Amino acid sequence: MYATMTDFSRHGIGFISNEKSSLHKRIEVHFDVPNSIKQPTIIPFKFMAEIKHCISTQDNECHIGVRLETPSAEYMRIFDSLSPI
Known part of the structure; x- marks a missing residue:
């Protein structure tokens, strides 16, 4: 499944996809985050995740929350640096 990330939190990610998926399905999530904190690099992330919701949109797509x-620890560090407290 290919998707575009729309939002993220300390424990989950939301994205838009052309595919529907079953609730509670376990999927492997891959994404890259630009890291300009120390030097301009890309940090790849890979996690197992559980689909918590799959909501159809008016554009015949689905918003999927995992x-x-x-x-x-690296994800949490970058999340904390990108989000205001």
């Missing part, structure tokens, strides 16, 4: 099973 809960990450084990967010890494």
Whole structure:
């Protein structure tokens, strides 16, 4: 399944896809985040996640929300640096 990330939190990610998926299905999520904190690089992430919702949109797409099973320390560090407290 290919998708575009729309939002993220400390424990989950939302994205838009042309495909529907079953609730509670476990999927592997891959995404890259630009890291300009130390140097301009791309940090790849890969997590197992559980689909928590799959909502059809008016554009014949689906907003899919997943809960990450084990967010890494690196993901949490980048999330904290990108989100205001």
